Amino acid sequence: MADVATKYTNGPPRRGHVHPAWQVAAVSASAIVAAGAFTTMAGLFTDPLHREFGWSHGSIGLAASVNMVVYGAIAPFSAALMDRFGMRAVVGTALAAVAAGALLSTAMTAPWQYVLTWGVLIGLGSGAVALTFAATVTQRWFVRRRGLVSGVLTAAGVFGQFAFLPVLSWVVSGHGWRTAAVLLALVACAALPLALTLLRDHPADAGVRAYGARRFAGKPTARPGAAVRTVRVLCTVARGAPFWLLAATFAICGASTNGVMWTHFTPAAHDHGMLATTASSLLALIGVFNVAGTVFSGWLTDRIDPRRLLAVYYALRGVALFCLPVLMSATVRPPMVAFVAVFGLLDVATVPPTLALCRELYGxxxxxxxxxxxxxxxxxxxxxxxxxxxxxxxxGSYDPLWAAIGAVCGAGALLSLVVPRPAAGAVTPRPEPG
Known part of the structure; x- marks a missing residue:
C-alpha cells in the first residue's frame, strides 16, 4: 500500500499502473447491477401471484407502487448515510436487504407481506444502491472522467434492470416465481462479499489521490445526524431557483420514461394489435440502447455544457414521443425499430449532465x-x-398521452437552458480537511 500511495500522491502515476479508483468503480458497478435486477421484476410476478393466491391486480400492484415511492424517498438519505457510515456499510446493508426481501417473499401468504418484502425491503435496498451511490462514487474518487464514470455506473443500473429479464421470465414460466426470487437473492449475495472486501469509502483509505486530483486529500470526518443533514440540505437548496429547475427537469425525465414508457407502452401497443410479448421485447431492446446512450452521454458531459445536452435530449425525446402514435401497429416495422433505438439512446442519457450540474452548483x-x-x-x-x-x-386511447408528454419534454428542454451555472471562481465544493 505504501508503494501505491507513493505512485498516486507524489506526481503523476507511472504508466502500466491502474488507479484504485477504477477498482472501486468496477465493484460499485457490480453492486448496482445486482440491485437493479430487482427493480423490473414485479411485472413478471403479477400473473403468477394472481393465479396462485387469487389476489387482485390492485393489491399486487400496490407493492410496486410502494417500491417506487420508497425507492425515491430513500435516495437522498442514503447519500447522507454514506457520509456518516461509509459506502461499504450502506451498500452491504442494502444488498442484504434486497436478498432478504426476495427470500422472505417465497414464504408470503398475504398481500401485505408482498408490500413489506418487495415494496419496503427491496425498495429501500435498491433505492440506496442507485443514482445517489453512483454520485457519491464519482464525487469522492474522480476529478477527471466524472461524466464518463457517472454514465457507466448509471448504465450498470440499466443493465441490471433489463439483462436478467429474459432469463428470469423463462424461469418464472418454467419453474415458478419462487425460483426466480431465490435466483435474484443469490445475485445479491454474490455481489455482497465484493462490496464488503473491495469497496473503499475514500481515496485516503487507500492512501492515494482521487483520480485526476492534483493533491492528496485526507478523509473528511464522518458527519453525524444523517437524517437531519439530509433535510437541512433540502431546506437550504430549496431557497434557490437552480434546485427547482433541476427537480422540474428530472421530474419530466421520470414522467417521460418510467411513468409512461415502462407503464403504458405495452398496453398501448396491444391496443394497436401488437402482442404483449412483442411489445415487452421492444422495451428490453430500449434497455440495450440505454447502456450505449448513457455511457456516450457521460463522455459528452465531460466536454459539452450539460445544460445544452439536456436541452437536446429533452427536445429529441419529445419529438420521438409525439411521433409514437403514428408508428404503432400490429407488427414491428422499421420506423418502430428506429424509435426504439432513438428513445433508448436518450432514455437515461439525462443522468450524467444532471449530476454534473448538481456537482457544479452544490459541491x-x-x-x-x-x-x-x-x-x-x-x-x-x-x-x-x-x-x-x-x-x-x-x-379510449393512449394517443393524447404521448402528445401531452412530448409537449412536456419540450418544456423540459427550455427549462434546462435556464439552469444557472456558478460564476467563475465561485466556491462550490466544500474543501476537504487535510
Whole structure:
C-alpha cells in the first residue's frame, strides 16, 4: 500500500499502473447491477401471484407502487448515510436487504407481506444502491472522467434492470416465481462479499489521490445526524431557483420514461394489435440502447455544457414521443425499430449532465441534492403513470398521452437552458480537511 500511495500522491502515476479508483468503480458497478435486477421484476410476478393466491391486480400492484415511492424517498438519505457510515456499510446493508426481501417473499401468504418484502425491503435496498451511490462514487474518487464514470455506473443500473429479464421470465414460466426470487437473492449475495472486501469509502483509505486530483486529500470526518443533514440540505437548496429547475427537469425525465414508457407502452401497443410479448421485447431492446446512450452521454458531459445536452435530449425525446402514435401497429416495422433505438439512446442519457450540474452548483453536498432531485424523478414518474391510466379511460386511447408528454419534454428542454451555472471562481465544493 505504501508503494501505491507513493505512485498516486507524489506526481503523476507511472504508466502500466491502474488507479484504485477504477477498482472501486468496477465493484460499485457490480453492486448496482445486482440491485437493479430487482427493480423490473414485479411485472413478471403479477400473473403468477394472481393465479396462485387469487389476489387482485390492485393489491399486487400496490407493492410496486410502494417500491417506487420508497425507492425515491430513500435516495437522498442514503447519500447522507454514506457520509456518516461509509459506502461499504450502506451498500452491504442494502444488498442484504434486497436478498432478504426476495427470500422472505417465497414464504408470503398475504398481500401485505408482498408490500413489506418487495415494496419496503427491496425498495429501500435498491433505492440506496442507485443514482445517489453512483454520485457519491464519482464525487469522492474522480476529478477527471466524472461524466464518463457517472454514465457507466448509471448504465450498470440499466443493465441490471433489463439483462436478467429474459432469463428470469423463462424461469418464472418454467419453474415458478419462487425460483426466480431465490435466483435474484443469490445475485445479491454474490455481489455482497465484493462490496464488503473491495469497496473503499475514500481515496485516503487507500492512501492515494482521487483520480485526476492534483493533491492528496485526507478523509473528511464522518458527519453525524444523517437524517437531519439530509433535510437541512433540502431546506437550504430549496431557497434557490437552480434546485427547482433541476427537480422540474428530472421530474419530466421520470414522467417521460418510467411513468409512461415502462407503464403504458405495452398496453398501448396491444391496443394497436401488437402482442404483449412483442411489445415487452421492444422495451428490453430500449434497455440495450440505454447502456450505449448513457455511457456516450457521460463522455459528452465531460466536454459539452450539460445544460445544452439536456436541452437536446429533452427536445429529441419529445419529438420521438409525439411521433409514437403514428408508428404503432400490429407488427414491428422499421420506423418502430428506429424509435426504439432513438428513445433508448436518450432514455437515461439525462443522468450524467444532471449530476454534473448538481456537482457544479452544490459541491460536497451534491450527492444529497441529487438524491432529492432523483426523488422528483420518481414523483414525476408516479404522476404520469396515474394520469396515463386516466387518459386511457377518458379518451379510449393512449394517443393524447404521448402528445401531452412530448409537449412536456419540450418544456423540459427550455427549462434546462435556464439552469444557472456558478460564476467563475465561485466556491462550490466544500474543501476537504487535510
Amino acid at each position: 460536497a453536498d451534491s450527492p444529497v441534492v441529487f438524491g432529492w432531485v432523483a426523488a422528483a424523478h420518481q414523483l414525476g414518474a408516479g404522476l404520469a403513470a396515474f394520469l396515463g391510466g386516466v387518459s386511457r379511460d377518458a379518451f
